[in-house]
Amino acid sequence: MQFSVKVTDYQKNIMLNICDVGLLGKKIIQDDLNMNISKNYYGEKLVDKEEAILLLKNSSIINMVGQQTISLSLELGIGSENGIKSISGVPFLIVFKM
Incomplete structure (x- = not known):
């Protein structure tokens, strides 16, 4: 299983897309909502599940899209099912760790 990621430093926090x-x-x-899952925002590199786990655990701000990504995050206790939104059946979740 692979994931596409981009990691940036945002106001002294690690931000993971x-x-x-x-x-x-x-x-x-969907209706008036548009989501562009661009290579510029999400496509810096491809990582395997193990690296994705490390990135999810060590990031302060996480923008995630897709069933596999969000399922992995929830398995790790990162995020909540209540926060998941969907556009045309594609789930997305934004997490801010304090």
Whole structure:
């Protein structure tokens, strides 16, 4: 299992953008909502599950898209099912760790 990620330093916090590989480059539309899962935002590199786990655990701000990504995050106790939103059936979740 692979994930597409981009890691940046944002105001002295590690920000992780992570998505299911199969969603990279897709545009999702539902009514007036548009989500562009761009390579610029999510596609710095591909990582395996083990590296994704380390990144999820060590990041302060996480933008995630896709069923596999969010399932992994929830398994790690990061985020809540109550925070998951969906556009055209594609789930996304944003987490801020304090």
